[in-house]
Amino acid sequence: MVAMTELIFVRHGEINANVDRRWHGSTDSELNSQGTTQALKVGRYFGEKNSGISKIYSSPLKRTLNTAQAIGNHLGITPETHVGLREYGIGVLEDTPYESLGADHQFFEKIAADHSYAPDQGESLSGVCDRFTQALLQIKQRHPEERVVIVSHGAAMAIAFAKILTGSPFPFSDYHMSNTGVTHLDWYAEPVIRDFDNINHLQ
16 A cells, blocks of 8 residues: 655745735745734644644745744744745746736746746746655655645745646646645645645634
């Protein structure tokens, strides 16, 4: 029988760029007051509902690490950073409003047409997909038959989910999670996503 690893994905709490609808990939933003509250709530949720977790991995960016630490405080686990879990960095286009990315830069058209396209000083869609899925494989191999929390970012996780579920990293908009949304993935020989983007802890 193939061993199962359960990966529990959490998106970071809210940052001001989320409210303003600006792309912060490699930009190292802090949680805003709402995001800090969300992180505390998702931390309590894990303390109450999710026993048996052995490890927490986080993107090294502050918004994810602070969210991961809020979870770790309730589980008695110190998060470990993993560079492969960082957000999709778009170089010179960082901090651009989403509307302008589409209308003025044709960013979404370009990444749809060519998964290897990368803005100056930024990453390609395929590059993000490869590094993120490699990080997941590495974590799975380290933790057979364990429950592991992964705290990461909206675009990077959506790209990985799209690849896992459809075989292609684009389009990925259907798999975008809410701030502190929780998604469970059961990984036997093949990964299966269940309970996608649960935000009951915010109600």
